[in-house]
Amino acid sequence: MTYKVGGYAPGTGVGTLAAAVDGVLTAQVRRLAQFVSTH
Amino acid sequence: MRNALLAIGFLLLCPPPGFADVVDSSPAGFTVKVVVDAAAPAQRAYQALTERIGSWWDKDHTWSGNAANLSIDARPGGCFCERLANGGVTHMTVIYAEPGKLLRMSGGLGPLQDLAVTGVMSWAFTEAAGKTTIER
Numbered sequence: 001m002t003y004k005v006g007g008y009a010p011g012t013g014v015g016t017l018a019a020a021v022d023g024v025l026t027a028q029v030r031r032l033a034q035f036v037s038t039h
Numbered sequence: 040m041r042n043a044l045l046a047i048g049f050l051l052l053c054p055p056p057g058f059a060d061v062v063d064s065s066p067a068g069f070t071v072k073v074v075v076d077a078a079a080p081a082q083r084a085y086q087a088l089t090e091r092i093g094s095w096w097d098k099d100h101t102w103s104g105n106a107a108n109l110s111i112d113a114r115p116g117g118c119f120c121e122r123l124a125n126g127g128v129t130h131m132t133v134i135y136a137e138p139g140k141l142l143r144m145s146g147g148l149g150p151l152q153d154l155a156v157t158g159v160m161s162w163a164f165t166e167a168a169g170k171t172t173i174e175r
Contacts, residue, residue: 001163001173005147006068007156013066014156022071024100024149026059029073033173035095036087037078 001029068156074174081166082139084173088162089113089142100149102128111142119144128152131160140164 003025007014059073077084087095093107101109101121108122109130117133131146142162147154165172 001073001160003071003148003158003160004068005070005151005156005158007147007154009154009156014068014154015064015066017151018061018064018069018071021069021148021151022059022061022073025071026073028096028100029059029075029173031095031097032084032088033075033077035091036084036171039087039091039094 001025072174074172077171077173078169079171080139080169081164081171084164084171085139085142085162089136111144113138113142119146134159135161139166 003021005014005017005021009017060071062070062072064070079087089111090113092109092111096106096109098104098106103121103123109120110122111117111119111133113133113136115133115136117136118129119131119133121128121130129146130148130152131144133142134145135141135143140163144160145157146152146160147156147158148160151158163174165174
């Protein structure tokens with residue numbers, strides 16, 4: 001899964017959100033893989 | 040010491056089957072990539088993504104607090120939506136749907152919705168040797 005994000009975020013810019021988004025999506029993709037592997 | 044360096048070198052050249060990373064980032068945007076393996080056929084993984092999202096998506100990352108309110112209408116123009124008690128949310132819009140192979144959606148997830156940003160999310164499914172790699 002790849003998520004490409006671009007645009008304007010006031011202050012420090014969009015890039016500062018990358019780590020938080022990465023953390024959430026990593027957990028979600030792993031949950032999908034776990035679900036698929038066990039159901 | 041030599042063995043340790045060889046091991047590190049091997050890991051750098053051959054990353055484990057699952058990984059996640061911010062592959063690029065700037066003030067104007069970023070790319071997140073996650074690769075995982077699932078012990079199931081690609082078609083089943085795709086169906087779980089599109090038809091069973093309420094069964095695996097973490098409720099802590101919903102507006103309603105209940106993942107059962109989520110749905111993905113997996114056809115071009117279809118909605119990755121969430122029902123609210125008195126309304127609803129469009130999280131993303133489907134822009135490419137090829138069952139068992141690729142689902143691509145456009146939109147800003149979660150707090151990104153409130154910013155002047157957009158995103159493109161691609162879920163690619165590659166089946167080999169009885170397992171499916173989810174990546175793009």
